[in-house]
Amino acid sequence: MVRWEPGARERLVVAAVDLFFEHGYDATTVAQIAERASVTKSTFFRHFSDKRELLVAGQATLSRLLAEGISAASPDATPLAAVAEGLRRASREMGPVSRKLGSRIKAAVAASTELQERDALKSVGLAAAMADALATRGVPALAARVAAELGLLAFKQGYASWVEADGADDIGLEPYALAALDELRSVTRALS
């Protein structure tokens, strides 16, 4: 039986999250991360500019996937139906490793203001990517912004529920993210 061996990039992310979790973000060095991932320091720097970038390793990919899903939605889809397509597309790329890392990432971020800031900017970037994709579909700027913020909340909320529900089941992120979007939709309707 061949054992699944993730690539250097993924090993670096897992090693970093584990070390941030065990020793704290500030006390963890690039050398320790590289050693734990069994790669050299120069391999580390081929993949990431510094240790902080590890925590948002997936931001560019995630932005692209959310935007691609929104762009690929049927032309007559409402803004929120297009957002749902974005969540579907992005969710399918989130595998068991993303799920396993979830609670450790959360703990590492909670313990470091620096990571909270980087994480907050990541959210801004994801929302902007969705808003841009919606605007390209002809959704007016303000509606695009609100729909994107709801999409971001749904993604985060869905991810949190998925991570929390981690057990023997093989269910991916998709149903969690879509359920969160549905819930946000009805909450929003009832707001004013």
Place this chain on the structure above:
Amino acid sequence: MVRWEPGARERLVVAAVDLFFEHGYDATTVAQIAERASVTKSTFFRHFSDKRELLVAGQATLSRLLAEGISAASPDATPLAAVAEGLRRASREMGPVSRKLGSRIKAAVAASTELQERDALKSVGLAAAMADALATRGVPALAARVAAELGLLAFKQGYASWVEADGADDIGLEPYALAALDELRSVTRALS
């Protein structure tokens, strides 16, 4: 005629924003900020822990005002009506200096990733303060979260329009923030 002389804290904020704007955030030192504001370095450190904190000097106050307004809203106010009270309360404290600094702050933030991160975390904090105040009123968590995000968008949107419209008029932030909330409200209704 007595000339209005702002206190050291406000002078430090104005001096810092000007220097960030003129020389860039990275190239500006605490010593330069203190000198421009005509205070000593130790006065600087009595008010702020570092130069970055200057940009978010008002976050704690702003969070408090938004939350106070929400708490003081009539008991039967809808979540968004309560948010409107928060915006009213906070807007009244934003004077001509806040308006004058707006475009320079925007330029300084746009030019520095570090400031963008801090600014993003400030937004997270403001939204959390509003969501907490709504939850205390008995609004369910998810509805509180959405209403708070709409309130945050309205505040930012209103502030941006207010700064842009800076001219001879003496109009405060309040009508701009409330108009933005109204617009977001109707956009949100039409969303799904």
